[in-house]
Amino acid sequence: MTYEEFKEKVGSVILTDDGNCPVTPVVQMLQGKWKLQILYELCIKCPMRFGELKKVLKPITNTALTNALKELEADELIQRIQYNEMPLRVEYSLTEKGRDLLPVFYAISQWGMKYIP
Structure with missing residues (x-):
């Protein structure tokens, strides 16, 4: 995508109603050492249990x-499902809002494969 194509697609929404860049709150929501990696793992395999995430991360x-899971859940990017069985079983999966990030992660992956050896 060229700069001109980007401007055409984004159009008049380059700034939000309050005059801010719409990318800033997204970056703030996703910042943190582990959040992007957790979301990426859930894009690949969903649902996942705490121990599975800990093992791959x-x-x-x-x-x-x-802490990262709680923040992602508070931002409604993932959901925590607790099953009433013994031993206790908890799984994490992407919400619809989180699944909407799949094309973003695909684009980031493509960019990474192209530019990062």
């Missing part, structure tokens, strides 16, 4: 994973 700590 080495060397993440339990606290860091718990």
Whole structure:
């Protein structure tokens, strides 16, 4: 996509109603050491349990994973499903809002494969 194509697609929504860039709140929502990696893993395999995420996100700590999952859940990008069985089972999956990020992650992956050896 060229700069001109981008401007044409974005059109008049380059700024939000309050005059801010619409990218800024998205970046703020996704910032953090582990959030993008958690979302990416859930794009690949969904649902996932806490232990599965911890295993693929080495060397993440339990606290860091718990905090990131809580923030992603608060932002409605993932959902936490707790099953009433013993032993307790909890799974995390993308919400519709989170699934809407799939094309974004695909584009980032393509860019990474092209420019990052």
